[in-house]
Amino acid sequence: MTKIYLDHAATTPLSDNVLKKMTPYFTEVFGNADSPHAAGRKAIGAVDTARDSVAALLGAKPSEIYFTSGGTEADNWAVIGGAYAQKRQGKTHVIVSAIEHHAVLYAAEKLRGEGFEVTYLPVNEGGMVELNALKAAITEDTGLVAVMYANNETGVVQPIKELADIAHAHGALFFTDAVQAAPYISLDVKALQVDMLSFSAHKFYGPKGCGVLYIKSGVKIERFVGGGEQERGLRGGTTNVPAVVGLAAALEENTATMYEMNEHISHLRTVFLEEVSAVEGVSVNGKGEQVPSVLNLRVEGVQNVDLLYNLDLKGIYIAVGSACASGSIAPSHVLLAMGLSEKEAKESVRISFGKNNTVEECMQAARIFKETVEKLREKQK
Ligand code: PLP
Numbered sequence: 024m025t026k027i028y029l030d031h032a033a034t035t036p037l038s039d040n041v042l043k044k045m046t047p048y049f050t051e052v053f054g055n056a057d058s059p060h061a062a063g064r065k066a067i068g069a070v071d072t073a074r075d076s077v078a079a080l081l082g083a084k085p086s087e088i089y090f091t092s093g094g095t096e097a098d099n100w101a102v103i104g105g106a107y108a109q110k111r112q113g114k115t116h117v118i119v120s121a122i123e124h125h126a127v128l129y130a131a132e133k134l135r136g137e138g139f140e141v142t143y144l145p146v147n148e149g150g151m152v153e154l155n156a157l158k159a160a161i162t163e164d165t166g167l168v169a170v171m172y173a174n175n176e177t178g179v180v181q182p183i184k185e186l187a188d189i190a191h192a193h194g195a196l197f198f199t200d201a202v203q204a205a206p207y208i209s210l211d212v213k214a215l216q217v218d219m220l221s222f223s224a225h226k227f228y229g230p231k232g233c234g235v236l237y238i239k240s241g242v243k244i245e246r247f248v249g250g251g252e253q254e255r256g257l258r259g260g261t262t263n264v265p266a267v268v269g270l271a272a273a274l275e276e277n278t279a280t281m282y283e284m285n286e287h288i289s290h291l292r293t294v295f296l297e298e299v300s301a302v303e304g305v306s307v308n309g310k311g312e313q314v315p316s317v318l319n320l321r322v323e324g325v326q327n328v329d330l331l332y333n334l335d336l337k338g339i340y341i342a343v344g345s346a347c348a349s350g351s352i353a354p355s356h357v358l359l360a361m362g363l364s365e366k367e368a369k370e371s372v373r374i375s376f377g378k379n380n381t382v383e384e385c386m387q388a389a390r391i392f393k394e395t396v397e398k399l400r401e402k403q404k
Contacts, residue, residue, distance in 0.1 A: 025338035027388045031226075031377035032175055032203060032317050033342055037269070038228040044272040045230065048265035056262040057253065066264045073271035080278055081220075081237060082211045089236045089254045090267050094202040094223035095126040097236035100247035100258070101198040101219045102130035102169055106139060107245040109166025109196060116164040118195075120144040120152045120181075121360040122174050127200055128356075131169075144170070148362045149310030150179035157189050165195040172204035172220075176344065176357040176373055177309030178317030180204065187216040196242060202226055202234075207285055207314040209278060218242045224266065228378070229273025233266035284378045289315040291376040291385045298389035302396055308358060308371055321363070321371045325399050328352050330372055333395045339388050342373040 028036075048069060054062030056070050071085070078085040091097045106117050119131045121143040135141040142160045144152050152170050161168070168190040173180045187197040198219040201210055205222035212220055219242065223234040238244055244257070251259030277284070292315060299305055304323030322330060327343040334341055344355030354368035363371070376385065 025387065025391075026340075027338060027380070027384045028340050029374045029376060029380070029385075029388060030340045030342050031206075032178075032373060032375035034225045034231065035206075035228045035377055036379065037230060038273060038276055040276060041229055041269050041272045045265040045269040048268050052264070056264055057251075066262070069264055069268050070262055073267045076271045077235060077274055080210070080274055082213045083237055084240060086255070087212075087237055087240055089238060089258055090262065090270070091221075091234045091236055091258060092260075092263070093225070093232055093234040094124070094200065094221055095234075096248070097221035097223070097234045098124065098126035098200050098202075099130045100236055101200075101221060101238075101244070102127055102167065103133065104244040104247050105167045105196050105198060105219060105242075106134050108243040110139075111243075112166065114164055114166030114195070116140045116142070116162060117167045117169075118142045118144060118157065118160050118165055119169040120146065120171065122146050122150065122152075122176075122357045123169060123171055124175055124200055124202065127169055127171070140164070146360050150174060150177045150308070150357070150361050151311055152181050152186065154182065154185055154189060157186055161189060161193045161195065163193060165190070165193055167196045167198065169198045169200070172199045172201040173208070173314045173317075174309075174357060175203045176317070176355055177319045177361075178203070178313040178315075178375075179309045180208070180312040180314065183215050183217065187218075191216070203314060203317075205274075206277060207281065207288075207316065209281065212237055212239070219244070224270035224273050227273050227277040230266045230269040233263055233270045235270065280378075285315050287378060288376045288380075291380050291382060292316070292318050294382055295374065295376070295385045295389045295392075298386060299392050299396075302393050305396075308361065308363065316375045316377065318374045318376075319358075319371060320374065321367055322396055323370060324403065325370055325396055327369055327372045329399055330392075330395060333399065334392065337391050337395070339391055342375070344368060344371065344373075 054066040056066040190197040206227040220237040225231040308319040358368040
C-alpha cells in the first residue's frame with residue numbers, strides 16, 4: 024500500500040548516520056556522565072563534545088547550552104524559570120503570543136494562576152505578530168516576552184530580532200521557541216539577540232526526547248527540574264548521553280545540508296500546492312515568510328478530521344489543528360487567532376514535507392488529496 028508521510032512538523036524519521044553515531048552510547052559507552060571513573064568520563068567526554076558542537080552552530084558558548092528532555096521541557100523551563108527570576112526583580116507581567124505552542128501557553132496559564140499578569144499578543148491575518156502589538160502591550164513591569172520563531176501550524180516566521188529589541192528596551196527578557204525554525208533556518212543567537220531559545224532534536228531527523236535550552240550568560244533563570252546537579256546545577260536528571268550525541272549529530276548534519284534540503288522541500292510544497300489548487304475552495308492559511316516545509320490549507324466544506332482519516336486509509340499522513348487530551352479535535356487556536364472562524368479552522372489541514380519525500384510521492388499524494396476532497400464533498404450533497 025502507498026505510504027506517504029507528510030507530517031514532518033510533528034516529527035521526522037531518525038537519520039541513519041545519526042543512529043550510527045548514537046549506537047555505541049547505548050552499548051559500550053553506557054557509563055553515567057556524572058561518575059568520576061573512566062566509564063563515566065567517556066560518557067561526559069561525549070556530552071562535552073556534543074555541547075561544544077551545538078554551541079558552535081548557534082554562535083553561543085558551551086556554558087550557555089542546557090540539554091533537556093525536549094522542546095516542551097525547554098519551553099516550560101524558559102517561561103516559568105524566567106518569570107520566577109524576574110519576579111525577584113519585582114517584574115510580574117509576562118507577554119506571550121497567542122499562537123505559541125501549548126508548551127508555552129501551559130506555562131503562561133500556570134503563571135497566571137499564581138498571580139502573574141499575562142498578556143496574549145494578537146497576530147495579523149497572515150499569522151504574524153506585529154511590532155506595534157508588542158509596543159502596545161509592554162510595560163516597565165514586563166519581565167518576560169515569549170514569541171516563537173516559526174509557527175508549527177502555519178510555518179509563519181516571526182520578526183524575532185525586532186521583537187527582542189523592544190523587550191530589551193523595557194528591561195524584559197526575550198525567549199523564542201525555535202523548535203519549528205531549527206530545521207530550516209540556521210540559528211544565530213547573537214544575530215537574533217535572544218536571551219533564551221529552545222529547540223528539539225526530533226524535528227530535524229534526530230532522536231525524540233532531547234532538546235536544548237540556550238540561556239545567554241548573565242541571564243538569571245530558576246531551575247525547573249530539581250534533584251540532581253546536572254547541567255551546571257540547573258537541570259537535574261541523569262544525562263541522556265545517546266540522545267545528546269544524536270541531537271548534536273543531527274544538528275550538524277541538518278546545518279550542513281540545509282540549503283539543498285530547503286530548495287528540495289520548497290519545490291515539493293510548490294508542486295503539491297499547484298496540483299491541489301486546481302480544486303475549488305482550497306486556500307492557504309498564513310502569509311509572508313514561512314519555513315519551506317509547512318503548508319496549511321483550508322478546504323471549504325470539508326471537515327479536516329474526515330479528510331485526515333480518509334487520507335490515512337489511503338496511506339497519506341497529514342495533520343489537523345490541536346488534538347485534545349480526549350482525542351477530540353479542537354479548532355486550532357493559531358487559526359482562530361488569525362481571524363478564521365471555528366468552521367474555517369475545522370476545515371483546515373497541515374501538510375509538512377520532509378527531505379526524504381520525492382516529487383513523485385508529492386504528486387501522487389496531491390492527486391489522492393484531490394480525489395478524496397471531491398468524494399467527501401460528493402457525499403455531503
Ligand atoms: N514547540 C513547538 C513549536 C513545537 O512544534 C513542538 C512540538 O511539536 C514543541 C514545542 C514541543 O517539542 P517536543 O515534542 O520536543 O516536546
